[in-house]
């Protein structure tokens with residue numbers, strides 16, 4: 420990928436270079452905070468950095484980068500792209516150019532370009548290849564200047580429903596049942612792990628025609644057929660939940676469960692409604708242990724907790740260049756895959772017997788990364804009668820894990836192996852993800 424082109428296109432010059440000259444670049448359509456960037460007053464800055472900024476963002480979008488970073492590194496600025504959760508180094512540009520690009524993107528996002536000591540965040544409405552994008556611009560002071568992070572969101576791609584997230588039909592039905600009964604259903608994960616996306620998928624997975632569904636507090640997103648509840652200002656969470664139950668609300672998305680006080684309220688107010696929310700925790704067994712401590716009464720947690728779900732993202736093999744191989748049965752047994760599997764897939768490896776000259780054609784689809792896109796591995800901790808009995812004894816996390824295993828519930832590792840067996844990802848990628 421070359422950064423150098425995209426300068427002003429000459430209409431009637433040089434035919435051979437036309438492909439490069441006509442490269443489509445991202446269109447910036449204004450700051451989302453409504454601030455009108457003063458391009459005239461900043462004409463020098465705009466001429467120094469705008470075209471380059473467009474090229475860098477366009478390169479990022481071409482590579483499907485969720486993040487583009489520009490940061491000062493010694494005498495130069497380093498560009499990097501984060502694709503499917505993994506960072507790749509891009510070009511190094513001069514420090515002045517890095518500064519100009521940073522300042523132009525801040526200007527376009529409606530930020531204060533004179534302020535360079537305080538972190539700022541804004542967003543630019545954008546369009547590329549007839550697709551709308553939201554480009555979030557985050558600036559942070561860093562050694563040698565400012566570090567810029569650009570987050571891109573393709574507004575056409577929806578990762579919203581359980582189907583979109585790759586839930587199996589069986590898991591979908593179990594989850595729907597657990598999330599519809601009176602009690603507490605939790606979406607577990609550390610912030611930034613996709614936990615909020617999963618929460619919305621769970622909300623979309625419940626039957627909105629047979630239930631009265633409400634949300635409490637700021638959700639950041641509008642859900643079809645789900646009403647944000649307008650409580651009385653000054654009401655406590657407990658009072659608000661009580662009010663919703665009185666108007667027959669029976670599924671309620673509540674604010675995140677982050678402390679003992681909220682835990683106590685949720686477990687008290689869930690006798691007539693299913694309360695669904697997210698809880699920051701390493702994994703479902705650790706979340707149960709934390710709940711037991713916060714709520715204080717193991718009997719209540721054991722009776723009223725209906726299930727916990729978590730997810731982890733994994734990269735999918737590029738379907739254009741993935742390489743099939745025949746695994747041996749012993750190896751399959753060792754990693755826990757069905758021994759009768761005939762074929763697995765991996766990122767293409769150069770054949771060691773080949774002469775170095777015959778390098779394979781680079782893959783255009785994935786830029787030779789070997790992976791394209793991500794999918795979710797899912798884990799559902801089901802509150803079976805045996806699990807409820809165990810939770811009532813205030814167990815530690817390892818006892819809960821042992822019970823999960825005993826009852827053969829779906830775990831992240833097992834779901835990962837399902838994806839390997841289906842050829843969607845590789846064993847190498849599974850190892851990478853679980854090592855991290």
Ligand SMILES: [Zn+2]
Nearest residue numbers: 737740782785
């Ligand atoms: Zn490929």
